[in-house]
Amino acid sequence: MSQATKQVIPDDWDVENISSIASKVTDGTHDTPRPVKEGVPFFTAIHIKENSIDYGSCYYLPQKIHDEIYKRCNPELGDVLMVNIGAGTATTALVTVNYHFSLKNVALIKPNDQKLDGRYLNQSLIFKRESVLETLSSGGAQPFLSLTQIGQIKVPVPQLQEQIAIANALSDVDALLGELDKLIAKKQAIKTATMQQLLTGKTRLPQFATYTDGDKQGQTKGTQPSELGETPEDWEVKTYGEIFTFLTTATNSRSDLSESGKVGYIHYGDIHTKWDNLLNVSKANIPHISQDKITSAILLKEGDVIMADASEDYDGIGKSIEVLNLSEKKIISGLHTFLLRDKNDVFANGFKGYLHTIVAVKAIFDRLATGLKVYGLSKANLKDVPLPVPPKEEQTAIATILSDMDEEIQALQQRLSKTRQIKQGMMQELLTGKTRLPFDKVDTKSQGEPHAD
Template identity: 35%
Template sequence: MTSVVTELGQITTWLSGGTPSRANESYWAGDIPWISAFTLKQTRLSDSDQHLTSAAVTAGSKLAPQGAILVLVRGMALHREVRVGIATRPLAFNQDVKALIPGPGVDPEFLVYSLQARVALIRGLVSSAGSGTGVLDTSRLKRLPLWLPSKGEQVQIREMIAGADEQCDALAGLIAKKREIRLGMLQALLTGHVRLPGFDDEWREIVLGDHVSYLRTVPLSREQLDESSPLRCLHYGDIHTRASVRLDAATEAMPRAQAVLAGQAGRLAPGDVVFADASEDPAGVGKSVEITNVPAGGVVPGLHTIAARFDRAVLADGYKAYLQFIPNFRESLLRLAAGTKVLATTRNYISSVRLVVPGVEEQSAIARVLLDADAEIDALERRLESARAIKTGMMQELLTGRTRVPMEVDL
């Protein structure tokens, strides 16, 4: 059985993507999936939330062929995870993604698994841009060492890993379906189109600015944070990358900050809502978390955040976590942020929003129903995490040459 140790850049050709003009609406009415950080989340990539025409690809993007490996090289998600996938059909992609075309003798699926097996090494190549956005050093990534056996052994190895991968994909698909059901519940319950039994009081209109105070934030960069100080710090990037709308700051892993750096920043309390005040994507506008618990050492709102403390007599704890899903809330923020390169949210924008809401008892009941739905999804997420750990263990053995696959004939 033959094998070599090589470097990623020696066995791949690299392509850079782009974003066609948003001003030309016809560019965005095609059937070619356009991959961004928002959609590069699975091993096999075949579709996206946005699609381009052929003219758009020529004018401002790039087409990755089937079998290309797509790697996220810029985005806040890189501080948390490495995103790598394989194109199962020709796909367009933006400037935050690189497409790697495998060379002769390299099986594409073997290569994508090899990269996934080295996520710890790849994360070590991530640094922060001035805004806190993660940047993957592509020149160093090209020098990433890879073990490359014969083509036949590559195929056998990736077929073995594919079984574990299929289980992960099945769980991910189930989670996606549960999220769709949850989204339907959110839209129905938060707009009053569906009322819970026992509630028939008329909803009332409020202006958020009449019922909120804001805490002082502290603009600490990633480089100023640490892992050992008692004081925790909530960075806007961590709001964007988390799935849960609630944050138990007392038990969840969070970046830390020295108290002297935090200065006069406000200390968060249970019930506070912390918004990310900037987003590179419309889907991130209004993204927020509600604080459910705080540690003895305290927690402060960090870079690019807005910390809001709403009147509990008007907005119930638990319900506030879902403000971001009320259609009128997001639409109002998107309308105010329109025209800016980075979509911004401000205190004034939040304060100006008018919402029609139920009484606090009905709000609490709605929050309990949605919390149950979230708990079901969280349980599936834990199963998926376990399945991925098993897959990772297989990859670390098979994709490094530590455990070899018996071969009869090389392909």
């Protein structure tokens, strides 16, 4: 093994600057051309994600403007794109389409196909991104990589056939990650549609769709007008204020929290980023706080609802979680939250966490929210927001279906996370030469090019 730039690599590998193994390092336009409804696809930094390009949300340019940009920067199948300015700086992706498009604020690296496989280079740059960012000077308005700096990035370079073998192995894992992403998105879409049908009564479960006794026995249940639109005639409509007691929450910031302590602490930021609908305390990683830092707060009870009362975007307005499987644990609700407790057990446990997702309810939240950069709900306004109240037995049946869907999605998300960890481990082994793959039988002509989408 030889040492180069403080990295141990196999003796038969080299370490090269990108400029010496690329046929071109350039970038797209620095201007801001006006997009049109139809024309040639046009991508900016926002379209370049880690290891993928968001082809579906591209802008379009007139042919004449595209042609001018394309003279300088001509991305083609198998090239590597790198964001070179802004928050996504050093993010890379492989070009997998075989049509013309233009770029802005994105660098283009064309591999010398006699020395370098584009897929291998892309994986190497993904692996090196953090170290590349560390080389940038701090204090500027935003991160920036010049073309010279990109050209000076050093990457380990095995023989071309070994590059292809490594790229093939990592691409197989990428394909699995892509399929898992698609499956999760599909399951989430099904769950969303199911929620909007069951939580509004537009679709009734068979056992609740008809009357089972009395003069209407066997007849399909109808609907009635309400503040939420048409709702089932055997459902009630009550307000948050009628159903819930609003309890005292803590006022501690994130800096007061730690991984240890006797009391768990629900931070509003975690409601936005970590949990959806139901908080299973027995499985969740909840931050803690020391007892002596708590000035006033009520301990949570099973079935309590915690709503984030502030959000930086409309999607998060009114987002709530229901606390389940609390057991004997001591947990409090924190800053920028409402702690809601069902006064008279109007709702079944497991049902309350989905109330904020009902389209008509969410629309009222959005209408009531105030603020410019951060949107907030007031306690006074929230108390008047109406909620549909199905019979308790129907609530339980709906909650069971939705929680089963949640568990299936969570299992897929855990599998996705584990697969990502596996890929990271593979990159650590393969892109440093710690683990070598057989490559003498690889056909470079048939396997060295990416598949076009």
